[in-house]
Amino acid sequence: MKRKLGLLYGGKSAEHDVSLSTAKAVIQALNFDQYDVFPIYITREGEWRKGAQLTMPVENTDDLVFQKDGNEEKPNDISSFLVSDGKPFDVIFPLLHGTNGEDGTVQGLLEVLNLPYVGNGVLASAAGMDKVVMKQLFEVAGLQQVPYVYFIRKEWQKKQEELLKEMEDKLSWPMFVKPANLGSSVGISKATNHEELIKAVDLALKYDRKIVVETGITAREVEMAVLGNDEPKVSVPGEIKPVTDFYDYDSKYNDNQTDLLIPAPVSDNVIANMSDMAKRAFKIIDCSGLVRADFFVTAEDEIYINEINTMPGFTPVSMYPILWQNTNLSYSDLIEELISLAIERHEEKQ
Numbered sequence: 001m002k003r004k005l006g007l008l009y010g011g012k013s014a015e016h017d018v019s020l021s022t023a024k025a026v027i028q029a030l031n032f033d034q035y036d037v038f039p040i041y042i043t044r045e046g047e048w049r050k051g052a053q054l055t056m057p058v059e060n061t062d063d064l065v066f067q068k069d070g071n072e073e074k075p076n077d078i079s080s081f082l083v084s085d086g087k088p089f090d091v092i093f094p095l096l097h098g099t100n101g102e103d104g105t106v107q108g109l110l111e112v113l114n115l116p117y118v119g120n121g122v123l124a125s126a127a128g129m130d131k132v133v134m135k136q137l138f139e140v141a142g143l144q145q146v147p148y149v150y151f152i153r154k155e156w157q158k159k160q161e162e163l164l165k166e167m168e169d170k171l172s173w174p175m176f177v178k179p180a181n182l183g184s185s186v187g188i189s190k191a192t193n194h195e196e197l198i199k200a201v202d203l204a205l206k207y208d209r210k211i212v213v214e215t216g217i218t219a220r221e222v223e224m225a226v227l228g229n230d231e232p233k234v235s236v237p238g239e240i241k242p243v244t245d246f247y248d249y250d251s252k253y254n255d256n257q258t259d260l261l262i263p264a265p266v267s268d269n270v271i272a273n274m275s276d277m278a279k280r281a282f283k284i285i286d287c288s289g290l291v292r293a294d295f296f297v298t299a300e301d302e303i304y305i306n307e308i309n310t311m312p313g314f315t316p317v318s319m320y321p322i323l324w325q326n327t328n329l330s331y332s333d334l335i336e337e338l339i340s341l342a343i344e345r346h347e348e349k350q
């Protein structure tokens with residue numbers, strides 16, 4: 001029996017276009033003999049649009065952008081998008097990043113509708129989206145990370161001097177200032193002195209009410225892909241070498257100069273420790289399906305966990321799929337495995 005697969009993509013986030021490219025690539029990699037493929041597009045404004053069943057891969061992302069059909073009723077009745085011919089989909093593949101996609105909200109909707117879906121559940125998605133909650137859980141799991149301080153907008157407004165003193169006491173320069181709930185390096189800056197720190201906080205506060213400030217570390221950035229549910233496996237490590245000062249938004253999406261070294265040239269000992277840390281992070285955040293675990297590795301081979309990403313970049317040229325290709329799992333097989341894991345997790349819950 002063919003499975004009905006709903007692909008959710010687009011979305012109200014800075015990564016809208018990335019999501020469209022991912023959707024095109026996933027559709028091209030799917031086996032149409034096994035799946036009836038239904039595209040569900042979320043506009044930049046957050047409106048849902050359902051396309052007709054796809055009978056072949058699309059060549060162009062424009063073919064995945066649907067206009068409003070005049071008969072659509074307002075308000076946008078989202079649950080009606082998740083059935084076809086009155087029957088729910090067998091599995092949903094959310095290919096969304098950021099707000100309303102990676103943060104547990106869409107996952108909550110799919111839970112309420114009792115639909116199996118690929119990737120992380122509500123708790124893991126929400127915890128992985130909030131850098132402070134994530135760091136606190138990593139602390140509980142005994143994972144080494146850089147020192148940090150966090151606060152909310154109200155505290156900054158009321159006791160800026162006190163917070164600056166706390167940062168200058170607990171952390172060392174340079175410092176990285178981040179909005180707690182974003183990704184893709186949006187709103188992140190590096191501050192090398194008091195004035196820059198204040199500016200960086202003000203900038204980050206434009207994106208979020210919660211801010212985290214960290215000691216900046218001089219280290220290599222090495223990532224590992226994790227795949228599975230209760231007994232996850234890890235890929236070979238991959239290193240990122242941005243040409244810019246740090247791995248900012250432009251180096252992620254606009255310049256192709258960032259080098260990826262796969263496998264990362266690190267010792268077996270570092271690989272073993274990093275694999276163990278990646279699995280512990282996966283477990284404490286209660287992940288399922290997939291996660292990319294990102295580390296800093298110093299010249300002395302000290303390993304610090306930076307973050308996990310519960311919906312890592314997933315185009316065929318993104319780190320997560322490439323790491324699996326280098327661990328003998330092709331893009332199509334990876335997609336197949338993720339769908340099986342989604343169904344397995346759903347069946348276990350019933």
Ligand code: ADP
Binds near residue numbers: 188
């Ligand atoms: P995002 O979730 O937006 O990817 P990250 O926390 O990974 O946010 O930060 C983005 C980039 O900023 C990292 O890939 C790294 O290049 C740099 N960076 C972040 N924190 C630090 C730090 N404490 N020390 C050194 N570089 C950092």
Ligand code: MG
Binds near residue numbers: 307308
């Ligand atoms: Mg991130």
Ligand code: MG
Binds near residue numbers: 184294307
């Ligand atoms: Mg990151």
